Amino acid sequence: MTAYDRLTARFARIATVHEASAMLSWDGAAMMPPGGAAARGDQLAVLAGLAHGLLTAPDVADDFAAASAGDDPWHSANLRLMRHAHIRATAVPADLIEAQARANSACEKIWREARRTSDFAAVAPSLAEVVNLTRQYADALGPVVGLSPYDALMDGFQRGIGAADVAPVFDAYRVFLAEALPRAEARQAARPTPTRPQGPFAPDVQEALCRRLSAAAGLEPEHSRLDRSAHPFCGGTPTDVRITTRYREDDFSQSLMGVMHETGHALYERGLPTAYARQPVGETAGMAAHESQSLIVEMQACRSDAYLSWLGPLLLESFPGDPDAYTTSNLGALWRRVERGFIRVDADEMTYPAHVILRFRLEQGLVAGDLAVADLPGAWNDGMRALLGIVPPDDARGCLQDIHWYDGAFGYFPSYTLGAMAAAQLMAAAKRDTPGLDEQLAAGDLRPLVGWLRRHVHGRGSLLGFNDLLREATGKPLDPSDFTAHLTARYLE
Amino acid sequence: MTAYDRLTARFARIATVHEASAMLSWDGAAMMPPGGAAARGDQLAVLAGLAHGLLTAPDVADDFAAASAGDDPWHSANLRLMRHAHIRATAVPADLIEAQARANSACEKIWREARRTSDFAAVAPSLAEVVNLTRQYADALGPVVGLSPYDALMDGFQRGIGAADVAPVFDAYRVFLAEALPRAEARQAARPTPTRPQGPFAPDVQEALCRRLSAAAGLEPEHSRLDRSAHPFCGGTPTDVRITTRYREDDFSQSLMGVMHETGHALYERGLPTAYARQPVGETAGMAAHESQSLIVEMQACRSDAYLSWLGPLLLESFPGDPDAYTTSNLGALWRRVERGFIRVDADEMTYPAHVILRFRLEQGLVAGDLAVADLPGAWNDGMRALLGIVPPDDARGCLQDIHWYDGAFGYFPSYTLGAMAAAQLMAAAKRDTPGLDEQLAAGDLRPLVGWLRRHVHGRGSLLGFNDLLREATGKPLDPSDFTAHLTARYLE
Numbered sequence: 001m002t003a004y005d006r007l008t009a010r011f012a013r014i015a016t017v018h019e020a021s022a023m024l025s026w027d028g029a030a031m032m033p034p035g036g037a038a039a040r041g042d043q044l045a046v047l048a049g050l051a052h053g054l055l056t057a058p059d060v061a062d063d064f065a066a067a068s069a070g071d072d073p074w075h076s077a078n079l080r081l082m083r084h085a086h087i088r089a090t091a092v093p094a095d096l097i098e099a100q101a102r103a104n105s106a107c108e109k110i111w112r113e114a115r116r117t118s119d120f121a122a123v124a125p126s127l128a129e130v131v132n133l134t135r136q137y138a139d140a141l142g143p144v145v146g147l148s149p150y151d152a153l154m155d156g157f158q159r160g161i162g163a164a165d166v167a168p169v170f171d172a173y174r175v176f177l178a179e180a181l182p183r184a185e186a187r188q189a190a191r192p193t194p195t196r197p198q199g200p201f202a203p204d205v206q207e208a209l210c211r212r213l214s215a216a217a218g219l220e221p222e223h224s225r226l227d228r229s230a231h232p233f234c235g236g237t238p239t240d241v242r243i244t245t246r247y248r249e250d251d252f253s254q255s256l257m258g259v260m261h262e263t264g265h266a267l268y269e270r271g272l273p274t275a276y277a278r279q280p281v282g283e284t285a286g287m288a289a290h291e292s293q294s295l296i297v298e299m300q301a302c303r304s305d306a307y308l309s310w311l312g313p314l315l316l317e318s319f320p321g322d323p324d325a326y327t328t329s330n331l332g333a334l335w336r337r338v339e340r341g342f343i344r345v346d347a348d349e350m351t352y353p354a355h356v357i358l359r360f361r362l363e364q365g366l367v368a369g370d371l372a373v374a375d376l377p378g379a380w381n382d383g384m385r386a387l388l389g390i391v392p393p394d395d396a397r398g399c400l401q402d403i404h405w406y407d408g409a410f411g412y413f414p415s416y417t418l419g420a421m422a423a424a425q426l427m428a429a430a431k432r433d434t435p436g437l438d439e440q441l442a443a444g445d446l447r448p449l450v451g452w453l454r455r456h457v458h459g460r461g462s463l464l465g466f467n468d469l470l471r472e473a474t475g476k477p478l479d480p481s482d483f484t485a486h487l488t489a490r491y492l493e
Numbered sequence: 494m495t496a497y498d499r500l501t502a503r504f505a506r507i508a509t510v511h512e513a514s515a516m517l518s519w520d521g522a523a524m525m526p527p528g529g530a531a532a533r534g535d536q537l538a539v540l541a542g543l544a545h546g547l548l549t550a551p552d553v554a555d556d557f558a559a560a561s562a563g564d565d566p567w568h569s570a571n572l573r574l575m576r577h578a579h580i581r582a583t584a585v586p587a588d589l590i591e592a593q594a595r596a597n598s599a600c601e602k603i604w605r606e607a608r609r610t611s612d613f614a615a616v617a618p619s620l621a622e623v624v625n626l627t628r629q630y631a632d633a634l635g636p637v638v639g640l641s642p643y644d645a646l647m648d649g650f651q652r653g654i655g656a657a658d659v660a661p662v663f664d665a666y667r668v669f670l671a672e673a674l675p676r677a678e679a680r681q682a683a684r685p686t687p688t689r690p691q692g693p694f695a696p697d698v699q700e701a702l703c704r705r706l707s708a709a710a711g712l713e714p715e716h717s718r719l720d721r722s723a724h725p726f727c728g729g730t731p732t733d734v735r736i737t738t739r740y741r742e743d744d745f746s747q748s749l750m751g752v753m754h755e756t757g758h759a760l761y762e763r764g765l766p767t768a769y770a771r772q773p774v775g776e777t778a779g780m781a782a783h784e785s786q787s788l789i790v791e792m793q794a795c796r797s798d799a800y801l802s803w804l805g806p807l808l809l810e811s812f813p814g815d816p817d818a819y820t821t822s823n824l825g826a827l828w829r830r831v832e833r834g835f836i837r838v839d840a841d842e843m844t845y846p847a848h849v850i851l852r853f854r855l856e857q858g859l860v861a862g863d864l865a866v867a868d869l870p871g872a873w874n875d876g877m878r879a880l881l882g883i884v885p886p887d888d889a890r891g892c893l894q895d896i897h898w899y900d901g902a903f904g905y906f907p908s909y910t911l912g913a914m915a916a917a918q919l920m921a922a923a924k925r926d927t928p929g930l931d932e933q934l935a936a937g938d939l940r941p942l943v944g945w946l947r948r949h950v951h952g953r954g955s956l957l958g959f960n961d962l963l964r965e966a967t968g969k970p971l972d973p974s975d976f977t978a979h980l981t982a983r984y985l986e
Contacts, residue, residue: 036733
């Protein structure tokens with residue numbers, strides 16, 4: 001057994017422990033009775049500790065010193081990714097990691113109550129401690145991976161992308177939005193109010209329809225489940241993907257589009273290269289890449305006129321009512337509406353980047369120490385005024401709305417918008433490569449699109465970095481012009 | 494930190510890994526899509542390997558050499574049980590354990606098909622390999638734990654009980670059965686045929702009723718779930734118990750009594766001493782003890798006239814129909830019927846021990862090498878003829894019916910009948926100690942019974958061995974006369 005073989009065996013073991021954790025996390029959100037929460041936390045902590053122990057065991061360094069993966073690009077990328085994971089895991093003292101885990105968990109609990117009561121002061125001390133430990137972590141990690149502290153954090157979510165890649169893209173978008181948003185609003189206002197389908201819509205019927213659409217998009221029932229949870233997500237493992245949603249009796253659009261969004265994530269997991277299962281190179285290419293896959297299915301495909309023209313009759317069949325509510329143009333008017341709002345997760349695709357741009361700017365300030373936690377609510381509200389011209393009436397609808405920072409996740413937010421931009425860029429390339437893609441969407445058939453994604457994204461695992469993946473798939477690195485062109489076509493023409 | 498403290502921390506970690514495995518096993522049976530099976534097997538194998546590694550790490554032996562638990566009976570029992578677990582884990586070479594895992598898994602797969610086609614010859618070579626490895630394992634383990642090979646296997650399921658304890662009890666039961674069974678049959682035949690409630694019975698209605706009865710017996714919904722699986726079981730962890738059943742549209746009695754059976758198991762887990770959670774002394778006292786708890790709820794409490802008199806009207810409410818079907822005497826006649834049958838899991842409480850006695854005898858022969866695998870079908874059929882006077886028409890209804898041996902579980906079967914006997918003994922003691930227990934059952938109230946079990950069984954964890962547990966709870970070690978008295982009262986008087 002070569003040193004490289006020993007490393008692949010070890011990483012397979014680590015990945016298998018992570019699979020177990022993924023299933024337990026899914027269970028915790030979708031199945032677990034409340035009385036199981038404390039024990040579940042312990043289970044996840046022990047498994048995380050065991051995986052960390054496997055990654056940082058003393059003999060691993062010797063194997064890395066001796067290992068060679070030869071000339072094969074997959075194996076050499078795999079070895080490079082293994083080293084990267086090992087370096088990240090060993091760069092920071094274990095007691096700091098433990099202190100972070102405790103502080104994040106404590107802060108997240110306090111945040112839940114603080115958000116409910118819109119009381120930022122109640123969580124500010126805990127958040128200050130989370131920020132303080134995050135800065136220590138980023139300061140320790142940065143030099144070891146050759147990145148700035150903030151970029152070292154971003155690298156943990158989307159390898160190879162840093163603030164310098166993101167900032168100009170976001171700056172350009174801000175300029176686009178300032179001009180496009182009022183125009184889109186004016187155009188929208190000039191049209192008749194769309195007809196809203198009349199509920200109640202039975203959750204079981206919504207669920208059956210979600211299953212049907214998800215399966216029609218290519219997610220195999222024998223390798224997936226759809227369940228309910230407070231917050232929709234895609235979890236599980238590549239051969240057993242678990243997606244969740246929630247159902248509102250008065251509106252089926254959120255569950256339906258939410259399930260298609262998670263289906264996009266799930267199809268990515270399903271399409272990963274099985275020859276490199278449980279190896280770093282066989283994993284997804286990062287969170288921005290992941291988000292591109294959910295958004296290409298939800299935003300690019302399923303909210304298109306073509307798909308809506310197929311979907312409308314199905315909706316009418318499931319939820320009999322006024323047929324005018326189910327025409328393509330009415331569904332388009334309902335489900336492609338721009339609106340300046342306070343809440344990121346409710347935002348439309350045009351204003352969503354503004355929410356991300358704000359967070360990107362603020363979290364850089366927090367990590368750099370330029371922005372004090374106490375000044376966060378004011379900075380937030382100033383940013384919302386500048387970006388969208390609105391000011392949240394309270395912090396619950398402002399800087400308390402998202403879990404990320406309160407749970408210690410800094411550097412994640414940009415992935416959402418990088419993913420949205422990549423989705424538009426990939427869709428443009430898929431259409432160029434695949435004649436008749438719109439006609440196929442109009443027949444409810446996502447397979448040609450998913451097939452293209454399999455070849456150009458899913459099946460490539462993390463062989464390539466984000467920009468190289470886009471370059472090979474579309475002929476260029478991340479280029480937001482496909483996204484703004486998409487928005488222009490959809491909202492301004 | 495003392496050596497004992499280090500050991501308790503280590504065993505807590507091991508138990509937490511086992512909790513993760515328990516949840517994944519539950520998921521595998523109740524939730525997992527078929528495409529997840531291969532990965533799930535890997536996940537369970539890796540977690541088992543990590544737990545085994547924690548138990549057998551080189552520094553553990555040093556801690557055992559240095560550890561003292563002082564005079565406290567709980568801590569000294571805990572240390573004793575830790576040593577016992579460590580000795581069992583280190584007694585056998587790792588390559589033998591791995592060979593067993595592979596052979597058991599391979600044999601179990603072949604058995605599924607062999608049972609379907611009733612083709613013993615197809616699985617005989619695999620079973621021979623399983624038996625061969627089991628014998629090697631038992632031969633290696635026995636001397637280290639100071640037990641005969643077969644007793645060393647039994648000890649893995651119910652500590653402290655060996656063939657010498659079981660054999661005379663089973664011999665006496667055989668004598669009882671030879672006389673009692675024909676009398677019970679004759680008495681039964683002399684009565685009018687009971688009225689069978691007319692279905693179909695909607696699974697959802699059955700499930701709602703099962704939940705209600707289980708909760709009324711004291712199983713808290715915030716610490717448990719009830720789901721569906723091909724084979725009913727109780728899994729999960731003490732703060733998050735997962736029970737399963739299956740529903741037949743033509744008969745609700747199996748799901749109902751099955752759920753009460755699993756509820757008995759679940760209440761045991763729920764009642765374990767929380768001060769010793771995740772420590773060996775805080776676990777259940779073994780498989781016979783566990784079975785006593787399911788059977789005291791199902792057989793002793795829920796099939797009693799008292800409970801049936803409360804249950805009848807509830808059944809009529811859930812499944813409206815002929816009220817005559819729901820009288821106490823009719824339900825008793827339906828659900829307390831003796832019948833010579835081929836299948837253990839379908840057997841009534843009087844003939845069930847005959848199925849176990851047969852297996853106990855045969856598996857001793859297999860482990861000792863006195864019975865060749867090729868001779869198993871003949872020996873099985875001879876045994877059935879001698880014990881119950883019937884001969885299975887094929888091996889599917891004979892020696893192929895149970896998974897246990899084909900999955901490498903030898904020494905387990907006696908636990909079923911020891912549990913049935915202990916259940917009768919505990920019920921007799923609970924009635925002596927608890928005035929009005931029958932009246933409470935007639936009000937559907939199992940809490941006084943469960944309270945007694947909590948004090949005398951659940952809350953004691955594995956502080957005591959099986960016989961000592963019974964002695965302290967009932968004034969005597971295992972004594973089958975309470976069981977035969979129970980059968981006599983129920984079936985012969």
